[in-house]
Amino acid sequence: MNVEEKLAKNIIKSGKVSHIKIRNEICAGCEKRYCMSVCPGNLYKISEETKEVIVEYSGCLECGTCMIACVRGAICWEYPGGEFGVQYRYG
Numbered sequence: 359m360n361v362e363e364k365l366a367k368n369i370i371k372s373g374k375v376s377h378i379k380i381r382n383e384i385c386a387g388c389e390k391r392y393c394m395s396v397c398p399g400n401l402y403k404i405s406e407e408t409k410e411v412i413v414e415y416s417g418c419l420e421c422g423t424c425m426i427a428c429v430r431g432a433i434c435w436e437y438p439g440g441e442f443g444v445q446y447r448y449g
């Protein structure tokens with residue numbers, strides 16, 4: 359079983375409110391955009407509507423990498439609330 363197949367076995371129960379907040383005023387002028395290259399779920403994108411950085415929090419694997427990678431401190435990250443979040447099936 360490869361990594362993609364293992365990830366597909368996970369169960370993610372997402373709440374209505376994002377556990378990841380992006381301070382877009384800080385993102386303005388960020389050229390590196392590490393958040394987009396480090397997320398294993400490829401969840402960070404630029405909104406076609408607003409042209410701002412957005413995250414598809416419902417697919418979050420709770421690794422915390424994005425928060426650490428954003429050296430500008432634009433990402434506020436918390437674990438999802440009780441009963442929500444990822445349930446790993448294969449480590």
Ligand code: SF4
Binds near residue numbers: 430433
């Ligand atoms: S979240 Fe951080 S790394 Fe990503 S675009 Fe904003 S400032 Fe840059």
Ligand code: SF4
Binds near residue numbers: 378422423425
């Ligand atoms: S915590 Fe990990 S999986 Fe979730 S958005 Fe950040 S980098 Fe992606």
